Amino acid sequence: MLSDLPIRKIIHVDMDAFYASxxxxxxxxxxxxxxxxxxGGPRGVISAASYEARQFGVKSxxxxxxxxKLCPDLIFVKTDxxxxxxxxxxxxxxxxxxxxxxEPLSLDEAYLDVTENKxxxxxxxxxxxxxRQRIYDEVGLTASAGISINKFIAKVASDYNKPNGQKTVNPEDVLPFLEALDIRKFYGVGKVTAEKMYQKGIFTGKDLKSKSLEYLxxxxxxxxxxxxxxxxxIHTSEVKPNRIRKSLAAERTFSENLSSEIFxxxxLKLIAEEVSKRLHKNNVSGKTITLKIKYSDFTLQTRSKTLPYYVKEAALILETAKDLLYQDRLNNSVRLLGISLSNLNTNAKIPKKGKADNSTISVQLKLKF
Incomplete structure (x- = not known):
């Protein structure tokens, strides 16, 4: 029951077309x-597009x-x-x-728990x-926001009035809001799952709610x-200010397909150096090294090896990546290589600061957000 859950005041802030802006x-x-x-270039892949470009169908x-082809006047800029x-x-x-x-989710979005605020x-x-006003005044960029009783609804709401807007879903409006929502708008429902739901007659939150737990x-x-x-x-995940990083990675897409391991x-040396740089910057090391290979036909393959010790030096990362490269024959010419380190030495629990009170609070239908 929604009325039995802790009520928090959660904001999800999402910058508008951040890289492009x-x-x-x-x-x-x-x-x-x-x-x-x-x-840019014949093999380039877009990281972000301005809203002006999105009107032509251009997307990340x-x-x-x-x-x-979609937007002949498109201007390409380098990432920074x-x-x-x-x-x-x-x-x-x-x-x-x-x-x-x-709780930052990426460079351009974060959750804030303001149930008790400074x-x-x-x-x-x-x-x-x-x-949002301060971000505009002090940084010069616009942001959108969603506000509600938990992280899930706040994130869904932040996309509701983009760009440069916000949406509040008060406690009494939560269930009607979710029932009317297109299933594609549910965070966690991807394109493939949405198509599967459509085939089963699930188009809105109301349709989804009609299905039993066993059915789903x-x-x-x-x-x-x-x-x-x-x-x-119902979504009880707390805002966690000290999320523990699980992996670090770097990858490169090549201007021409490579067909020989020697080339x-x-x-790989450059990629290993970049991964090492990021590990040093974050003061972490890892045991599991994964080589990512994307072939010219866009099929993807990964090869992993877990070491008995933590590493973050480029030479050691490269040595293992080379072993993985030579581990088996390549299926085709290669357009992308990547190296990631996981199983990081960040398993120790980080003390939480200012943790919100999680005691159960009854929903007050007139509670204003």
């Missing part, structure tokens, strides 16, 4: 124009060549992750002015407005229980 911020002549971050993970991280840190500092319970403000909606488990496996709960507004060694 940063490019337009740094180069004002690009404002109002269709731009794509990354994707699309090849630059296809994007140009150091710049993105710098701005992300500015934005996070604004979040921390309101609460210590900030400003002593009662309304989470007003806090979200204040945060039978047809959607382990995810069935998740779908059963979230459509009823790949130089590329």
């Amino acid at each position: 940063v490019a337009q911020l740094d180069a004002p002549e690009l404002k109002g124009k269709a731009i794509a971050v990354g994707g 993970a699309m090849s630059g060549q296809l994007a140009l 992750f150091e710049r993105y991280r710098s701005i992300s840190n500015q934005i996070r500092a604004i979040f921390l002015d309101y609460t210590d319970l900030v 400003k002593g403000l009662y309304s989470a909606s007003l806090i979200a407005e204040d945060i 488990k039978t047809h959607f496996g382990k995810s069935g229980a998740y779908y059963y709960d979230v459509v009823r507004g 790949m060694l130089e590329k």
Whole structure:
């Protein structure tokens, strides 16, 4: 029952077309124009697109060549992750002015638990407005926000009035909101799952809610229980300010397909050095090294090896990656190589600061967000 759950005030802040907006911020002549971050060159893949480009159907993970066909006037700009991280840190500092319970999901989005906040403000909606205004005034970018009783609904709501808007789902509105929601809007329902649900007559939250727990488990496996709960507004995951990193990786897409392991060694060396750099920066090491291989026909293969000791030096990472490369014959010419380290030495629990009170609070239908 929703009325038996802890009630929190959760905000999900999502920057609007972050990478592209940063490019337009740094180069004002690009404002109002269709731009794509990354994707330049014959083999490039787009990392992000401005809203002007999205109107033509340009989107992330699309090849630059296809994007140009859709939008002939598309302007390509290079990625600049150091710049993105710098701005992300500015934005996070604004979040921390309101609460210590900030859980970053990426450089451009985060959850905030403002049930108890540093400003002593009662309304989470007003806090979200204040945060978005400060991001615009101090950083020069726009953000969207979703506000509700848990992380799931807040995230869904943040996409509701994009760009540069926000959506509040009050406790009394949670169930009607979810019942009317298109199933494609449910966080955690991907394209393949949505198609499967359509085939079974599930188009909205109301349709999903009509299915029993047993039915959803039978047809959607382990995810069935998740779908059963979230459509009823049940999602008890807390905002965790100290999320433990599980892996670090780097990869490269080549301008021309490579057909010999010998030609790949130089590329692997550069990738291993980048992974090592990121490990040192985050002060972590790992035991499991995974080699990612994407072939010219876009099929993907991974090969892994777990070492008896932690590593973060480029030479040791490269040595293992080479062993994995030579472990078996390649299926085809290769367009991408990547190296990731997992099983990191971050397993020790990090003390939580300012953890919210998780005692059960009855839902007050007139509680204002």
